[in-house]
Amino acid sequence: MSTDPTGTDQRGPLRIGTAPPPGSPGDRAIRATRRTRRWGSWYVAEHRFRVMRSYAQTVTVTAIGNPIIYLYALGVGLATLVDANLGADAVGGVSYLAFVAPALLGSAAIAVASEEFTYPIMLGFKWNPVFYGMNASPIQPGQIINGIVISVAVRMVLTCGIFYGFMLLFGAVPSPTGFLAVFVALLTGLGFGAVLMAYTATLTEDTGQLAMVMRFVILPMTLFSGTFFPLDLLPVWLQWIGWISPLWHGTELARVFTYGLSEPLWLSALHVLYLAVLLALGWVWARRITARRLNK
Amino acid sequence: MPEPVIVAQNLVKKYKDFAAVDGISFEVAPGESFGLLGPNGAGKSTTMRMVGGVSTRTGGDLRILGLDPNRYGPEIRSRLGVVPQADNLDTELRVRENLLVYGRYFGLPRAQVARRADELLAFAQLEDKAKSKVDALSGGMKRRLTIARALINDPSILLLDEPTTGLDPQARHILWDRLFRLKEQGTTLLLTTHYMDEAEQLCDRLVVIDKGVIMAEGAPAELIRTYSSREVLEVRFGSELNADVAGRLKGMGDRIEVLPDRILIYSENGESELVRIVDAGLTPITSLVRRSSLEDVFLRLTGRTLIE
Numbered sequence: 001m002s003t004d005p006t007g008t009d010q011r012g013p014l015r016i017g018t019a020p021p022p023g024s025p026g027d028r029a030i031r032a033t034r035r036t037r038r039w040g041s042w043y044v045a046e047h048r049f050r051v052m053r054s055y056a057q058t059v060t061v062t063a064i065g066n067p068i069i070y071l072y073a074l075g076v077g078l079a080t081l082v083d084a085n086l087g088a089d090a091v092g093g094v095s096y097l098a099f100v101a102p103a104l105l106g107s108a109a110i111a112v113a114s115e116e117f118t119y120p121i122m123l124g125f126k127w128n129p130v131f132y133g134m135n136a137s138p139i140q141p142g143q144i145i146n147g148i149v150i151s152v153a154v155r156m157v158l159t160c161g162i163f164y165g166f167m168l169l170f171g172a173v174p175s176p177t178g179f180l181a182v183f184v185a186l187l188t189g190l191g192f193g194a195v196l197m198a199y200t201a202t203l204t205e206d207t208g209q210l211a212m213v214m215r216f217v218i219l220p221m222t223l224f225s226g227t228f229f230p231l232d233l234l235p236v237w238l239q240w241i242g243w244i245s246p247l248w249h250g251t252e253l254a255r256v257f258t259y260g261l262s263e264p265l266w267l268s269a270l271h272v273l274y275l276a277v278l279l280a281l282g283w284v285w286a287r288r289i290t291a292r293r294l295n296k
Numbered sequence: 297m298p299e300p301v302i303v304a305q306n307l308v309k310k311y312k313d314f315a316a317v318d319g320i321s322f323e324v325a326p327g328e329s330f331g332l333l334g335p336n337g338a339g340k341s342t343t344m345r346m347v348g349g350v351s352t353r354t355g356g357d358l359r360i361l362g363l364d365p366n367r368y369g370p371e372i373r374s375r376l377g378v379v380p381q382a383d384n385l386d387t388e389l390r391v392r393e394n395l396l397v398y399g400r401y402f403g404l405p406r407a408q409v410a411r412r413a414d415e416l417l418a419f420a421q422l423e424d425k426a427k428s429k430v431d432a433l434s435g436g437m438k439r440r441l442t443i444a445r446a447l448i449n450d451p452s453i454l455l456l457d458e459p460t461t462g463l464d465p466q467a468r469h470i471l472w473d474r475l476f477r478l479k480e481q482g483t484t485l486l487l488t489t490h491y492m493d494e495a496e497q498l499c500d501r502l503v504v505i506d507k508g509v510i511m512a513e514g515a516p517a518e519l520i521r522t523y524s525s526r527e528v529l530e531v532r533f534g535s536e537l538n539a540d541v542a543g544r545l546k547g548m549g550d551r552i553e554v555l556p557d558r559i560l561i562y563s564e565n566g567e568s569e570l571v572r573i574v575d576a577g578l579t580p581i582t583s584l585v586r587r588s589s590l591e592d593v594f595l596r597l598t599g600r601t602l603i604e
Contacts, residue, residue, distance in 0.1 A: 032371075039403065043401050043403070132380065136380065137402060138402060139401045296345060
């Protein structure tokens with residue numbers, strides 16, 4: 001008798017120790033599934049890419065339009081004001097453009113995360129329940145989550161790569177190690193996004209929770225993460241917002257690479273660790289919720 | 297007898313204290329078309345999900361193609377085609393793309409999936425809809441596309457959960473025709489339905505399920521022979537009078553069932569029962585003689601009609 005109702009014990013009771021006889025239907029099934037066991041996550045990613053193609057225009061326009069608008073408005077427009085009034089290296093010891101650009105890069109990754117880790121999840125479970133269709137094939141719940149992470153990572157790298165290209169064009173990257181900021185932005189976006197994905201996976205209904213997240217999590221995070229002004233300008237009792245914010249950790253680390261912000265090595269290591277832990281926790285959590293929801 | 301492709305022994309699925317499936321056992325032979333017939337909430341879909349390897353059983357034993365779904369879920373699913381009760385086609389993709397993307401989940405090479413997709417679009421009579429959006433399809437077309445998608449991996453067993461529920465009669469007949477062809481080609485079908493005509497058309501053998509347990513098992517004709525008479529006379533006297541009149545019909549036929557809207561008289565010869573009623577001075581508003589169906593079997597076994 002199968003005794004474990006949670007389904008965590010995948011071995012089953014009558015584990016006879018021997019594989020099904022060669023040539024039997026069971027044996028054929030086992031051989032037919034090897035590819036999906038290995039590559040299933042990529043097949044799900046393939047699905048996501050196909051879907052993204054249907055809104056490829058939006059993806060391209062935001063990937064190219066965002067950096068131009070933000071770098072121009074803040075890095076050139078606002079910067080003129082800041083640099084003229086406070087001196088050309090008043091904020092962080094560099095031009096305001098160099099100061100704000102890595103933060104905007106991180107925000108671009110967060111923007112991709114807040115789009116791709118929310119609605120596609122609600123969709124797959126509820127609005128157009130394609131996850132159930134995937135789960136009826138040899139694809140496993142964990143692979144669905146992996147596939148989404150893979151596809152979002154690809155979109156994020158492309159978006160951030162383009163953004164970085166514009167940063168170079170605007171002359172916002174004094175340091176030769178600046179390109180590493182693209183990967184920092186990726187880690188930032190995925191770290192935040194994985195937790196957001198797991199949270200979204202717990203929602204059986206969207207009665208405005210996602211809009212609340214946008215308004216009361218993502219927006220304040222973008223404003224108070226040392227993005228537009230250094231975190232230590234905030235009163236001490238508000239600085240915690242930065243410390244728990246993946247965007248602050250990502251931005252500070254990116255600044256180390258783009259203009260050589262000086263911070264102790266342990267702090268840089270902590271940034272990486274914090275983002276990696278968020279990514280790992282969110283990812284594992286999302287896989288568990290998905291496995292539970294799809295096994296009814 | 298060849299090795300059965302599905303073996304369920306004392307299968308149980310509980311949700312907290314409620315047993316949706318309460319110890320059912322059945323076997324399905326390769327190439328057989330097997331039905332689970334019962335009203336809504338009988339446990340058919342739950343059974344289907346367990347067989348489909350997406351719902352962990354609470355008790356009993358289950359083998360699909362000789363494999364235990366607890367251990368070999370993906371392996372079993374690689375040999376199944378699943379047509380769920382509610383279509384879950386991808387509305388963000390076009391019709392043909394739905395097949396292409398789904399075939400990839402089975403690890404099939406792109407060229408092979410593309411070839412198969414075209415064959416299946418022809419089979420589902422959707423060739424000229426290949427580039428349409430899914431939402432532009434009618435209910436019957438969506439259902440056929442779902443079936444085509446379920447066949448993309450050339451499955452050993454096709455699971456159909458309420459395949460024609462919600463379709464208009466014409467769409468149902470087209471679908472039955474397609475399923476019948478699959479059956480002729482030797483595909484094993486496991487289907488749930490609460491339509492007795494569907495069960496009679498498509499099932500070689502079936503189990504009648506109610507409240508999570510099996511009430512009877514057999515071929516449709518056999519079940520009808522065992523649990524019902526050859527013919528049924530249906531008479532209506534108007535909803536006010538049915539119950540009153542029923543008393544005066546005592547002794548007629550083999551058995552009488554009084555339903556809210558009509559009275560059923562089970563007999564080997566319906567016409568002669570009607571003559572007796574008229575001779576007794578009773579005049580039904582309408583009368584109908586028909587052959588017994590699985591609906592009557594269900595009524596006999598549970599005291600309830602299938603569709604309430």
